[in-house]
Amino acid sequence: MDLYTIILYFFAVVTLGSACIVVFSRNIVRAAFALLFAFFGVAGIYIFLLADFIAITQLLIYVGGIMVLMLFSVMLTSHQINVDAKTGTIQTLPAILIAACVGGGVIWVFWITDWKEKSDLPVIDTTAAKIGELLLTNYLLPFEIASVVLLVALVGAAMIARREKKG
Amino acid sequence: MEFIQTLLANQLVVSILLSALPLVFIILMVLVVLYTEMKVAAHIQDRVAYMRTGWHGVLQPIADMLKLLQKEDIIPTKADKLLFRAAPFIAFTGTYVAYAVLPFSSIYIGSNINLGAFFLVAAGSLVVIGILMAGWASNNKWSLFGGVRSAAQMISYEIPTALAVIIAVMITGSLNLQEVTKFQDGGIGNWLVFGGPLPWMQKLMLMPFTVITFFILFVASIAEVNRTPFDLPEAESELVQGFNTEYSGMRFAMFYLSEYANLFTVSAVVVSLFLGGWSSPFGAFMSGPVWGVFWFTSKAFLFILIQIWIRWTLPRLRVDQLMYVSWKVLTPWLFVCIFAVGLILVI
Numbered sequence: 297m298d299l300y301t302i303i304l305y306f307f308a309v310v311t312l313g314s315a316c317i318v319v320f321s322r323n324i325v326r327a328a329f330a331l332l333f334a335f336f337g338v339a340g341i342y343i344f345l346l347a348d349f350i351a352i353t354q355l356l357i358y359v360g361g362i363m364v365l366m367l368f369s370v371m372l373t374s375h376q377i378n379v380d381a382k383t384g385t386i387q388t389l390p391a392i393l394i395a396a397c398v399g400g401g402v403i404w405v406f407w408i409t410d411w412k413e414k415s416d417l418p419v420i421d422t423t424a425a426k427i428g429e430l431l432l433t434n435y436l437l438p439f440e441i442a443s444v445v446l447l448v449a450l451v452g453a454a455m456i457a458r459r460e461k462k463g
Numbered sequence: 464m465e466f467i468q469t470l471l472a473n474q475l476v477v478s479i480l481l482s483a484l485p486l487v488f489i490i491l492m493v494l495v496v497l498y499t500e501m502k503v504a505a506h507i508q509d510r511v512a513y514m515r516t517g518w519h520g521v522l523q524p525i526a527d528m529l530k531l532l533q534k535e536d537i538i539p540t541k542a543d544k545l546l547f548r549a550a551p552f553i554a555f556t557g558t559y560v561a562y563a564v565l566p567f568s569s570i571y572i573g574s575n576i577n578l579g580a581f582f583l584v585a586a587g588s589l590v591v592i593g594i595l596m597a598g599w600a601s602n603n604k605w606s607l608f609g610g611v612r613s614a615a616q617m618i619s620y621e622i623p624t625a626l627a628v629i630i631a632v633m634i635t636g637s638l639n640l641q642e643v644t645k646f647q648d649g650g651i652g653n654w655l656v657f658g659g660p661l662p663w664m665q666k667l668m669l670m671p672f673t674v675i676t677f678f679i680l681f682v683a684s685i686a687e688v689n690r691t692p693f694d695l696p697e698a699e700s701e702l703v704q705g706f707n708t709e710y711s712g713m714r715f716a717m718f719y720l721s722e723y724a725n726l727f728t729v730s731a732v733v734v735s736l737f738l739g740g741w742s743s744p745f746g747a748f749m750s751g752p753v754w755g756v757f758w759f760t761s762k763a764f765l766f767i768l769i770q771i772w773i774r775w776t777l778p779r780l781r782v783d784q785l786m787y788v789s790w791k792v793l794t795p796w797l798f799v800c801i802f803a804v805g806l807i808l809v810i
Contacts, residue, residue, distance in 0.1 A: 299478070325599055329546065332592060352578055352585045360588025361618065367595050368614045371607060424578055424638055 304344050311337030328370055332363045349423045485562040485573065492760075493723040494524040500771050507775045534712035539602060542709065546600035551710070551717035554593025558721045561586040561728045566640045568741050568755030579640035580632055583732055584625045587687055590725060591617040594689075594696060594706045597718070601709040609705025612782065613689060613696035619789040620686040620693075626797040627680035630804050631736040634659050634669070644740030651744040656737040668807045672800040677737040679793050679800075681766070684729035686789070688722065691774040695782060730766035731759070738762055 310333055317330035335358040342351035431439045498513075498521060505512030513520025538547055563573035564582050576582060591614055598610015632638055634655060635646040647653050649660065656677045658666035686693040697705035707718045734740055739762075741755030749758075780788065 323543075326543070326546065329592075329596060348576065348578055349581075352582050356581075356585035356588060359592070360585060360621070364588070364591055364595065364614050364618060367592075367599075368611060368618075371595075371599055371611055424581070 300344075304341070307337045307340035307344070309337075310334075311341065325367070325370055328363070328367050331366075332359055335359050335363060347423065349427055482563075482573070485565075486559070489559075489562070489720065489724045489727070492727055493720055494528070496723050496726065496764075496767055497524045497527070499768065500774075503768070503771045504775045507772070528716070531712060531716040534715075536712040536714060537709075539709050541602045543600040543602065546596050547709075548714075550593050550597035550600055551714045551721070552593075553596060554590055555717050555721040555724075557586065557589030557591075557593055558724045558728065560589065562724075564640060565728070565731050566644050566735055566740055567759050568752045569641070569645075570752040571756070572641055575639065575641055577637075577639045580628050580638045580643065580736065583640075583728075584621070584628055587624065587729075588617060588621055590721065593718075593721070597710065598706040601706070603709055605702040605704070605708045606706050609696045609702050609708070613706060615782075616686060616689070616693065616695060616785060619786060620683045623679055623683040623789060623793040623797055624687060626794065626801065627676050627683065628732075628736065630673070630676045630797070630800055631655055633801070633804055633808065634661075634673070640735050640740070644735055644742060647739040648742040648750075650742075650746035651739070653742075654737065654739040654744075665807055665810070669804060672803050672807075673737070675796060676800050676804075677733070679797055680737065681733055683789075683793060684733055685770055685773065686785075688725045688729055688770075690726070690770060692777040692780050693785060694774075694779060695785060700779075726767055726770060727763055730763040730770070733766055734759065734762040 314330040314333035314337065318327045318334060321327040321330060335354060339351045339354040339359070342348075342354060501512045501523070502519075513523040516522040516526050538544055561583055564576060564579040564586075566572045566575075566579075594613045595610045598606045598608075598613070601607070631643065635643045637643055637646070643655075647655055647659060651657070653660040656673055658669040658673055661669065689696045695705075696702075697707070702708070707715055710718060739758075741759040743750035743754060743758055
């Protein structure tokens with residue numbers, strides 16, 4: 297057991313532990329903060345998969361962007377502390393079915409994937425350049441579609457914000 | 464037991480010691496910056512500031528630190544105790560991770576990763592989590608407002624910062640901060656703010672845009688560290704102390720430390736992207752690994768000095784003005800710059 301293995305398990309424990317808090321906590325703000333640590337743990341695991349660009353993007357987009365916006369909205373909507381959010385159990389049957397399907401899918405992918413040990417892989421240290429090249433050659437169409445979707449979302453957000461002001 | 468011992472001997476202790484090196488730097492740097500800030504502020508306001516502890520009060524920061532260490536750690540009864548306790552540590556961790564990729568010299572960089580510039584942008588967004596957590600956990604309306612303002616501000620100003628970093632990366636062609644600095648090595652004329660070491664025609668055409676980008680990055684970085692004119696999260700005339708109203712003793716000191724460490728980080732980002740990082744302004748004269756540390760820190764300190772000067776000169780912006788500056792002034796200008804720089808580089 298070397299340092300790398302210990303750090304890998306550390307990130308795994310952080311991810312799973314905070315994910316458990318997200319699910320079981322009755323305090324919605326605490327759940328949101330725990331989700332943040334879950335995202336952080338996942339970013340750490342991406343580094344072990346040699347996906348450094350994805351890991352930092354995870355930090356930038358999820359931890360620094362989406363989670364902050366989520367916390368922001370939770371804080372604005374809740375009346376200070378003691379949030380009256382519904383945290384009870386509803387719709388047990390559909391929830392169990394969907395969770396079972398997702399869980400089954402994840403386990404299936406886990407089984408069919410040809411996992412490689414760390415030592416088998418050559419260390420690629422220019423992942424960002426490779427990703428950029430691929431995005432502008434083989435995957436140009438999905439890239440452009442994603443940018444159009446984002447543009448539409450931006451324009452839509454601006455529209456909604458403006459309409460609220462008038463009314 | 465055996466593997467722990469070998470571990471301690473081989474990797475763990477060494478890693479911990481190496482990663483604690485910037486911490487020593489931060490503490491010393493914060494003492495110096497605190498003293499400078501108080502003195503500069505005082506002289507701007509026609510006062511003399513500390514004069515009694517040591518020569519011209521040079522020992523005052525140390526006395527302040529010792530005082531803070533002894534203060535009682537007060538936690539409000541109605542606060543969310545766990546989050547309240549955790550927040551200062553998270554804020555400081557968010558600040559500290561950025562030091563991993565700062566190129567202090569040609570031979571000293573915590574982690575010479577290929578995505579250094581990108582990592583710095585991501586790390587900048589981590590501090591806000593600690594601030595939000597503190598604002599919410601204090602269970603105090605001032606703190607909450609401070610936290611929420613801070614979140615809105617950081618999210619808005621992250622965009623100009625990231626766009627400005629993109630321009631530097633477009634010209635140098637690398638996200639690695641060591642590479643970016645090496646690209647600008649060889650004298651003041653090669654710094655990116657003056658167009659970088661390109662043929663003179665391209666350089667002249669690039670210069671207006673790089674100067675604008677440099678200026679915008681500097682403005683955005685002041686906003687990222689929550690200092691006047693962008694200190695709305697603390698705004699003492701409106702929110703008492705903002706997100707850290709309820710904090711005292713060492714927990715308050717952690718926020719303070721984080722704020723000043725962040726001040727150095729953003730200055731270091733500006734310096735290494737646009738002002739040649741550790742490279743000497745005189746070409747080969749006074750350059751080398753040790754001089755590198757000197758140039759890097761002194762350039763960063765110059766920016767800290769300018770930020771102190773701005774803080775004690777300008778009034779605070781209103782919230783709507785803050786958003787206006789970010790979304791309607793800085794961001795559109797950077798889009799113009801990105802387009803122009805791309806065009807010039809292609810020609």
